[in-house]
Amino acid sequence: MRLARPLVLVAATALSLTACASGGSSGGGGATVTITANAISGGKNAATADWTKNWLIPKFEEAQKARGKTVHVLFQPNGVDDEQYKTKIALDLKSGAGADVIDLDGIWVGEFAQAGYIKPLADTAGPEVEQWEGWSQIPKAVQDLGIFDGKKYGLPQGTDGRVLFYNKTLFAKAGLAADWQPKSWQEIIDAGTALKRAGVPVPLQINAGTAMGEATSMQGALPLLAGTGTEIFSGGKWAGASQGLKDVLGFYRQVYTTGLGDPRLQQEAKGRDKSFQMFAEGKIGVLAEGDYFWRSVVEPKAGVAPMQDRDKVVGYALIPAERPGAGVRGQDFVSMSGGAVRALNPRSKNIKLAWELLSFMHSAEATKAGLAGEARITSRTDVNDEVLTPDPMLGFVAQKVLPITSYRPGLAVYPEVSVALQEATAAIVSGKTVDEAATAYQRKVESLVGGPANVTQ
Template sequence: MFVRSKWIVVCLIVLMMILSIGIVMNAAKKITVRVWYPDESGIKAKYMDQAAEVFKKDFPNVNLEITRFRVPPGDFKTKLLLALASGEGPDVIHFSGGSNIAEFADAGYIVPLDKYVNAWPDWSQYPNAVKSGVTYEGHVYAIPYGLDMRWLYYNKNIFKAVGLPVPWQPKTWNDIINAAIVIKERAPDKIPYVLYAGVAGSGGTLSQGFLPLFYGAGGKLYDSKTGKWIVDSPAYRKTLEYYRQAFLEYKLVPQEVMTLPKPWTTMRKKLFTGELGILYEGGWVYGGAMSMYGPEKTEKAVGYILMPSEDGKFFFTIGGSGTVWYVSAQSKHPELAWEYVKRFNCKDIVAKLNLEAPHPVARMDSANIPEFRAMKYMVDCTNSLKYARFLPIKPELNQVAYRIQLLTSRVASGEMTVEKAMKKYISEIKADLGAENVEVIQ
């Protein structure tokens, strides 16, 4: 009897050991989903946590690891690319969209999201213009939450002082030039107008300088039907002639715009402190001013309007996908990665984050919550996206942007005539991209 009891005890101990090993093995096999994002200010952390809380309730057996990188975007991208190149990338990536979408997709670092968004009812809340900003080669690769757009800003106090109308709505390019001429003549201590040009303007030269004119002249940078970059067209010539007039003929834009380090920092401040009359800049600039000076003071100081086309036939803004969400191609659990992306991009989080860090919302229903509707500027920004024109999502865009920086500088500085600058630009682009990949429109 004693031997039998002892045998039973031994069996129970062995069984408990087996069960314990199984539990340990299951714990070791617990699924982990990793999320990476850069955020120097820390403004996104609480929203990441809110999405994580919902995710963990729905998937209690999944280990969710969210890593915030307190570094500038460029440094984060370096870390991210190194991790992806070594096969150690995260499951979910939160980073800038635009040309990165094409770069990451071509490298095989991210997966198309078509099957996910097609089964997601909320995708209907995203306007077609917004969807196009995250679509590459016919596939959706990213989910935006807060978008970029731009306004033509004007300082109301300067306009009133020189006798220009407030509110102001120029109907053509000539109206902008003429208003700047009035400021120059009647308020010589003010900067009439700033138009970004050259390498110093960085991305602003393309998005806040060249493209608002180029698109307004009917230009296209890339022909999706032929798969070629357009390197010469009437729109190029009209845009460069405008640069020549603004910088050289009428001397409305100071040459220092092309030599100052980070000229946008200086010029944005001058706009809101009453030293600059007209500036085409990002919507986030006004949002930042509201945070710094308060909504009432900002509204009294600066007005914002859509950019007119050359002939006044349409008004528009330059849109951008902003910071977006990707699902990594290296994820072993892409469905779970998508589930986190989906929970972050819900109506309330999208609205509240974009109120705290002012940007137009990507999904239209987020603009309908009371707090959002109470801020006229945010509603105006979101409504402007109906008229948005986006940059082409192509990996070569950065090369083209650099050549456009040089092109605008050569004309604006007087180094070259429009004709000579165009010849050099065409030659450089052909060398960069291959003559077979470019075309000319007469």
């Protein structure tokens, strides 16, 4: 299938290239390898930049010295818009330049692979890639973040997961269990109906429409689609107006035409932010979100919408498949995750050393050091088991969600397909029928990806 648009959309003159692909000898003796990331001390992703300079580089150089090798690691920081960073490294790789180890958003992997800018790790670094100890500590579902066409292109960094958050106080008022765990979509609707009877202003908040942007896809439409056993992209084709897609739109229709959800909230420019505040104020019963909601939105001390009683009042549950066993891979429960990966520059002049650096960066010791004492979900089970114990919610995501999660396809056209999905949910919220919304979605996706031959029905 052709890419819907070129990887690099701006002229090469818009950005300066870095030095040619690194590695080889250093002027001071020994070998030099370079790392680049969209991180800079005192600016964007400062913690990553500080960890790289203050912990990673000295530790790796010291480890290499203990083996009798003189190695110099250089860090190339950036602190720009993500798309600007993406364009810069694409230009570097296209011209045969760039750092040896490169940070990539996981959603770019397929796009870079199809363009030939990155290669499978085993093809570049050799058989030692598959022998790396870290694979046994990264759940298969999380490894998928760096996999394209069945091959491993990068090592996954931190990740996240989507769940259903709910207000236990409102649940008690509605006669619902404090340890709620729905096993089907119908049980979500049933809970919403009970909350509505109990007078809860907004029983269910499942992001919908284009105003919510990618949050509609990641928190709502894509997990629901996975719950029908359908992936947005599989076998070289994009999901069209299949029964799974129609079932998803049917679920949205149940929520937003029966008073279980607030259609206006989905259409407001800051509707997602408002939903956060309403949940914190006890006006929303169930809200589908990522673990970001727990650690950054309702966090008692520094949250966007802090809840002092968060740990007592806020519950969380897995997102069920449409019916037990109906989810992707035959799962009872599903989720969606995002995250970043690190890949190798296939034109590195010292690819074996670059792999040693990359694998060292993803060791348990380095991963833990990168957290800087914070409780965040990493790609490694052994690190998560150690650092997430004090936070049961994040531990829940690491232990229960990551093994069953899915990722967005890392292809250039995905953002446009995602908008088409958002538009389909918006049509439902505004009163269109399932068939009308599904038909419009099918036409839009076909126009984006090269015609009906590239879309399933």
